[in-house]
Amino acid sequence: MSPRALLRTFSELCITIGTLIVLFVVHLLFWTGIRAQSATDREIDRLEAGWAAEPLEPPAPSRGGGPPPAAPVEYEPGQPFAVMYIPRFGEAWDWPVLQGTGTDTLKKGLGHYASTAVLGAKGNFAVAGHRRTHGDPFKDFPKLRPGDEVVLTDGTTWFTYRIASKPYRTVPSDVGVIEPMPRPLKDEAAAFDEPGRYLTLTTCEPEWGSSHRLVVWAYLDATQSVTDGKPPGLHS
Amino acid sequence: MYGWIWRHLPGNVWVRAALSLLLVLAVVYVLFQYVFPWAEPLLPFGDVTVDGEGGAAR
Known part of the structure; x- marks a missing residue:
């Protein structure tokens, strides 16, 4: 091989690698978002079609505005079972919640930690979502503030959770945050001091990194049957 | 490399x-469909869960 051919091959390799890197960035920044958009739309459509086809028995109206009695519920792994709305993230922000937190599941929506409580039940309903890539569902996570609403529906009931803490930055091994009674490593960060019906959201921190996690906690504030219309926190 | 391909095309x-x-x-399709989805979990953007649970991409 002549030096000239060597040099040419080397240049071609460099250009190829550069092109690959650019393509990969395009894939991460745009393509995963486009795929997530269609995947989440599909999951929400499936959910709503399922709810329309076989309306679940609406729970008996509870006295005193308390949460309805918890029925034994089981979610199918990888399947959507609820839709989440967070008004702080914008009126158009709606994401399906799927069972499990596997890589493939999180490409289609938010993931419910399979070991945690079911929606509206006593304990902790914990959900993880991407901060970046795959549609950026939790991009604005740091903007969440105490008092913000997290609204979920499972087709029969609207659950309105109210955030109780500012986003708490912690390390990935801080598994206490998703316990039924959240117990973060830092005691002073704990949002609650008695058992109740809680919700936990987790995502990564920093935005493009994985060294830490961001966590917020919320408590169940109100429930209402879907037949009574949307909760006041949701516009239109 | 590219010259070689060019010369061998009919x-x-x-x-x-x-x-x-x-x-x-074809190459872009294979990259987007198979190679990048495989490579992505090797990067840290998918780590959104606290440990000890099914794990979104380590």
Whole structure:
């Protein structure tokens, strides 16, 4: 091989690698978002079609505005079972919640930690979502503030959770945050001091990194049957 | 490398150009469909869960 051919091959390799890197960035920044958009739309459509086809028995109206009695519920792994709305993230922000937190599941929506409580039940309903890539569902996570609403529906009931803490930055091994009674490593960060019906959201921190996690906690504030219309926190 | 491919494509310049374009499209398709989804979990953007649970991509 002549030096000239060597040099040419080397240049071609460099250009190829550069092109690959650019393509990969395009894939991460745009393509995963486009795929997530269609995947989440599909999951929400499936959910709503399922709810329309076989309306679940609406729970008996509870006295005193308390949460309805918890029925034994089981979610199918990888399947959507609820839709989440967070008004702080914008009126158009709606994401399906799927069972499990596997890589493939999180490409289609938010993931419910399979070991945690079911929606509206006593304990902790914990959900993880991407901060970046795959549609950026939790991009604005740091903007969440105490008092913000997290609204979920499972087709029969609207659950309105109210955030109780500012986003708490912690390390990935801080598994206490998703316990039924959240117990973060830092005691002073704990949002609650008695058992109740809680919700936990987790995502990564920093935005493009994985060294830490961001966590917020919320408590169940109100429930209402879907037949009574949307909760006041949701516009239109 | 690219010169070698070009010389081994059949036909005149236009046919070769069309075939090259097809090859490029095929490579991009394979990358987006198979290679990048495989490579992505190796990067940290998917780590959104606290440990000890099914784990979104480590």
